[in-house]
Structures are given as structure tokens and as C-alpha cells.
Amino acid sequence: MKQTEFTFTLPHGYVDGDGNVHREGVMRMATANDEIAPLRDPRVRSNPGYLVTILLSRVVTRLGDLTIVTPKTMEDLFAGDMAYLQDLYQRINHNGHNRVTVICPHCQEAFDVELSNSGG
DSSP, rough: OOOOOEEEEEEEEOOTSSEEEEEEEEEEOOOOHHHHHGGHHHHHOOOOGGHHHHHHHHHHEETTTTTTOOOOHHHHHHHHHHHHHHHHHHHHHSSSSEEEEOOOOOOOOOOEOOOBBBBO
């Protein structure tokens, strides 16, 4: 069975209104609709940079104790966490997995490494 959900740990964590820090989460692979629907959103039409905020709020299905992740949640992330999620999104949706190819600095042999999804 194909893996469609990926766990992650944010480098800093989302701090909610009560001061609780949420670092562990789940991101699912995006559907075509996840990428198309935000283009109709007026916030994206007025500011194309907002696309990633809405897109990530659609595919992050859990963040700590939060089971509903909204664009506002994404807006309140630290910049490093947002960059981390964007990178994870690219890896799992463009590669279909969370592996990267690396080259051994000693023997120059190429091999795949599964990334841990822990931010840091």
C-alpha cells in the first residue's frame, strides 16, 4: 500500500493562544484539488504569496493536539517551521516519498536516505 501520510516534527513548534507548543504533526499527500482550489480564494488573488499558507493548511491534518489546521494557524508559525513544511511538501508530493539521494564524500557512491521528518 502506498504511503500517503507522513509524520513530522517542527523545528520550533506552533505556540497556541494558551502558550502550548505543538511540534508533532501529520501531512498528507496533496490532491490536484488541494493545489487548484486555493487559486479561487480572494486572499490568493490579492496576494499570490498566500497560496502556500492555504495549501499547507489543507494538507497538514494534525499539529500537536490540533486536528483542525487553518490558514490562521499557518500564519502564526515561525518562519523556520513554515520553510520546513514547504520543504516536506515538495519532497512528498514531487517524489512520492521522503527520501533523498546523497553521495558518499569518501567513495562517491550514490544512495537513497529516508529522512527522519524531525525538524532540527
